[in-house]
Amino acid sequence: MKNNVKVWDYIVLGFLAIFYLLPTVMAIIYALAEKWYFGTDLFPSQLGFGWIQKMISDSYVQTAFINSYILAPLTALVTILISILPAYYLATRRDKVAIITETIVNLTMAFPAIVVGTGILVLYTFLGLRGNMWALIPAHMFFAIPFSLRSITASFMQVPKDLEEVARVFGATRLQVIQKVYLPLTWRGMLSAFIFSMAISLNEFVMTQLLGAPSVKTLTIVVYELIRGYAISPPRAAAVSLFILLPSLIGGILSEKYLRVSLSLAGGGR
């Protein structure tokens, strides 16, 4: 009976590993494949960094890279800053406002990006913000905030209430409590939220395409352009996708090592 359970455990774990890792592994192999007779050989006959080097030296990709890596940390930073006060509210109070806010935020996580993007498109067109790179920051934040808010709220909920109360008695206002007690004690949660938000921004395609086109190019747009039309180039697209994957991968590894609690809390919510 025990052995049966073990076998099933391995089957389930194996299935999950294949389901989640195989597409990414395929993309990495594709990016590194210099010779691969697709359809004939199971694996590439020659591996190398040729495609990656080509993409690095391509000025079009360079611009997209710079744009992506300006947008992502800025989006993450503003997202974190905007999330702190609501997270404090959600972590310390259980009133109607908190419940409604939580419901709205959770709902937006399930909203289709194309619907939200279309709505913002109308607004941006009216405001003359289409094609403006900085205007993409709030658009990217739309999907980053729910994750960030959950992560920071979960971290704040771990701070013992006594610490807030003692700080208040000794003269701290609520803002000072956040600054001097919550933030220093929850930096792991903040970093975790930052990594999540950055990954969401780097990965954002629909919003960027709808609101930034045609002038703003990011890495996701470049990947899309490389796999559409007649002159498709999947190895190039795979090589560019590595630039999107890399920070997420580093962040993920760091998270697993240092921020495990924060991430698990962020996922678990309350």
Add this chain to the structure above:
Amino acid sequence: MVKIELVDVYKGYYGGKVVAAEIPYLEIRDREFFGLLGPSGSGKTTTLRIIAGLTMPDRGKVLIDGEDITHAPPEKRGLGMVFQSWALFPHLTVYENIAFGLRLKKVPDDEISRKVKWAAELLRIEELLDRYPYQLSGGQQQRVAVARAIVVEPRALLFDEPLSNLDAKLREQVRFELSRLQKELGITSIYVTHDQVEALVMCDRIAVMNKGRIEQLGTPEEIYSSPATPFVAEFMGVTTLIPGNIIEVLNPSAGIVRVQIENSDITLVARTRVEKASVGNPVLLAVRPELVELASGGEQTNVVEAKILASSYLGDHMEYILGLGEYQTRLRTSTSIRLQPGEKVRITLDAKRLFAVPRQ
């Protein structure tokens, strides 16, 4: 001078179904070490939190030196507080923990340094200033929490069961230190505890709380020797409460009465509250083991016959369970006196200290 008053304070939960605190009037005097004593859920911590501004009362006023601070946020009350958990900031060193309140007040660095050193010396934690809370023992953390509370020179100090996480030996030692410190600094202090001994040893006056209300307010001696209600008597460690009725008032002004034990012919002289010293009033005789002795033959009052029901050897003394009519009490003797179960003995109950707790 710092006097704290609670006027008609009420705090309820679940739409008033649970009374957390209901205090018509309470005054904590200047420089007093005041105890709020009671079991869990009696409302003592709620009362303290209302004073601290951490819980808002549903009605009533909190006054400090006549100034209404009911709606003032905690940071505007100028109080110091020591929590049960001590609530030290884990990310700050001992020095920074103590300096926390001073930094918020924007006190200059050199003055902070001077004051922190003063508090650290007073609490004998000078060598711990560079450490973090996780590097300290429970007793050391407690000292840091006290240092942090006194360094801000608060108008009053609030203690929320600060010794309950310490082991028994350390608790005993710290009791005296806190008491000494409070007298030395002369800060009006309110001390919440569920430990009767702690309250008796440390406090100038005690309010015994039950179900959100104050059952008795008085000096430790008054509370211990003249409990106002059966609850206070039991909470203060009276193991035997024998029901009876007042059959004679011997000295109305001193509350000396004769009580007949229910369902028996036994009568005993006892003290009771003067206002309750009336014939016919039902009472409970609070019999502590230290009031019961074997009669030597010369006593005039409160000599009764009792039956030994059981005996226990407790090392330095013997303890016997006595049958007194249909009720039971305890007798302690030296180990040289050995009585057998079933044996009848004549005992005496100290009339000066035997207290009849009013039942109504």
